[in-house]
Amino acid sequence: MNSTAIIEAYRRAQRYRLPLAFLYGLLIALPAALAIALTGPQPLHYRLAKIFALLGFMILAFQPVLSARLRWLDRPFGLNMLFIVHKVMPLVALLLLSAHPFVLAAALDRWPLLTNVQQPWYILLGKTALLLLWATVVVSLFYELLRLTFEQWRVAHNVLVLALLAAGFAHSIAVGSDLQLWPLRAAWIAALATALAAYIHHMVIVPWRRRRNMFVVDQVQRETDSVWTITLISERRRPLDHLPGQFQFIRFHRGRDLPDEEHHFTISSSPAAEKYHESTIKEVGDFTAAIGRTKPGDKASVEAPFGHFSYTLGRPDGDLVFIAGGIGITPLMSMLRHMRDTRSTRRVILLYANRTQESIVFRRELDEIAAGGHPRLTVVHVLSRPDEAWNGPSGHIDREFIRRRVEGDLSARDFYVCGPLTMMRDIIGALLDLKVSDSRIHYERFAL
Amino acid sequence: MMTGTLVAMLIAAGLGMILASLHLARRADLPWLGFLHGVAAGTAFVLFLVSSAALDIPDLSVAALGLVMVTLAPGFVLFAADLSGRPLPRWLLAWHAGLALLAVVLAVIAFSHGAS
Numbered sequence: 001m002n003s004t005a006i007i008e009a010y011r012r013a014q015r016y017r018l019p020l021a022f023l024y025g026l027l028i029a030l031p032a033a034l035a036i037a038l039t040g041p042q043p044l045h046y047r048l049a050k051i052f053a054l055l056g057f058m059i060l061a062f063q064p065v066l067s068a069r070l071r072w073l074d075r076p077f078g079l080n081m082l083f084i085v086h087k088v089m090p091l092v093a094l095l096l097l098s099a100h101p102f103v104l105a106a107a108l109d110r111w112p113l114l115t116n117v118q119q120p121w122y123i124l125l126g127k128t129a130l131l132l133l134w135a136t137v138v139v140s141l142f143y144e145l146l147r148l149t150f151e152q153w154r155v156a157h158n159v160l161v162l163a164l165l166a167a168g169f170a171h172s173i174a175v176g177s178d179l180q181l182w183p184l185r186a187a188w189i190a191a192l193a194t195a196l197a198a199y200i201h202h203m204v205i206v207p208w209r210r211r212r213n214m215f216v217v218d219q220v221q222r223e224t225d226s227v228w229t230i231t232l233i234s235e236r237r238r239p240l241d242h243l244p245g246q247f248q249f250i251r252f253h254r255g256r257d258l259p260d261e262e263h264h265f266t267i268s269s270s271p272a273a274e275k276y277h278e279s280t281i282k283e284v285g286d287f288t289a290a291i292g293r294t295k296p297g298d299k300a301s302v303e304a305p306f307g308h309f310s311y312t313l314g315r316p317d318g319d320l321v322f323i324a325g326g327i328g329i330t331p332l333m334s335m336l337r338h339m340r341d342t343r344s345t346r347r348v349i350l351l352y353a354n355r356t357q358e359s360i361v362f363r364r365e366l367d368e369i370a371a372g373g374h375p376r377l378t379v380v381h382v383l384s385r386p387d388e389a390w391n392g393p394s395g396h397i398d399r400e401f402i403r404r405r406v407e408g409d410l411s412a413r414d415f416y417v418c419g420p421l422t423m424m425r426d427i428i429g430a431l432l433d434l435k436v437s438d439s440r441i442h443y444e445r446f447a448l
Numbered sequence: 449m450m451t452g453t454l455v456a457m458l459i460a461a462g463l464g465m466i467l468a469s470l471h472l473a474r475r476a477d478l479p480w481l482g483f484l485h486g487v488a489a490g491t492a493f494v495l496f497l498v499s500s501a502a503l504d505i506p507d508l509s510v511a512a513l514g515l516v517m518v519t520l521a522p523g524f525v526l527f528a529a530d531l532s533g534r535p536l537p538r539w540l541l542a543w544h545a546g547l548a549l550l551a552v553v554l555a556v557i558a559f560s561h562g563a564s
Contacts, residue, residue, distance in 0.1 A: 045501035080532070088528045091486065095520070099494045106501035141483055421533050426474070429535040445533030 013075030045107035056097035122174035132164035244338035248304030272341035325419025399430035460488035515551035
């Protein structure tokens, strides 16, 4: 599939954003709506308690769908947005499901439901499910504070989620009077089946497919003291189709006691490089600290492409402003390389922040692209800790800096921002202050 | 039970004010503080609901409960905005804080008039 076909596929998929979002809300609310419609009058708090449980479980049942990295959901929404929903909705479910036993006990005036240990198995299972949900949320939010590695957290998360869904389902089927009605029972079973299907797709089918198209490390190149570019080629000569700025999940199979965890990295090469693709990676964490020890010939499994952070999905013409901080240059570099390879004549200003001259990645290649005229690129480096030899701008990229360096009508340009979280937040705030419309500020914060 | 509700609401409000101050002063995020704020607000919501089921609470408390429910939605939206890496919309912060404040005031008035 060439770039034009991929762009068309993404654009087509984006038309389905609203209908899909509506469908998501509808499916979550369906059992609660059926319960209200199909059962007779009930005391308000008793009904509320049951609605909380129905809504909470449906939210949890759709969580595996949101996190399964389904291509047909990435295209309309982007994994970035899906993962935000995936992180927020369990908190809504946690609130609803935590309220459920308390409101039920109050409505029935049966407080021993909460306090008595001698309970039927299905009540204990419900309590267990709630405890598992709390454990899942706390571990997910605070795995770093709990001194878990990312991989440990992921294993714990996958196990906990499965256990809590099973416990919640068994509890609800055994105790839920509404679920004796066949439409509700059917919806309930369908929800659990959907969750399991998404889980199996993510945990079994995708890894199996990835093993059928393994990649091999072709080159490992040092860019700066702590930044490396890894070049990958497909073993079966099925290179990766992607858009400039998209990212991939990689799992290196290197042996030599090196970690084989899966991580996501931006693809820094141009899609026009048809036989290979590259990721440029900075040594920042436990896993990436060993990235320089990757060797040509090492195997890698790849799941890609993902993401919406690409100028090819934006307006087809008009001036662009790229703002990068440190290793945040990688998606923008992919876009610049693509513009170079496609002989684009768009005008691009790159504001590129680094600490020192030595930490500037791709400096020479950026100069070459600027000199080549495709695109019409202006590069402005800014250093926060310049040495005495530096005669360029120093400090940070802020509102005044953008105003000074980007001439003309800011509101007519598209801004692509990538860098550390605090920098992105400040720059997006500055751009909004400068009356740049929300639709012209493009960014993607992708954190699992 | 209403005392517990009120205490949870006041804790949530206090933590919310600290969070808002940190955000407006562009200080580093404290995820655990945000989580505690949510837990306190959620506890207040649950206790309030339980109170309304188990006790004969005054109308003013019902209005406060309604406001707590309405306040929760922008709270989740603010959390989502925070995760996306963009600055939090100040109007939404103000809306969330204003509704929460009104809910606390109504609950305090209801409480001082005899709900227990």
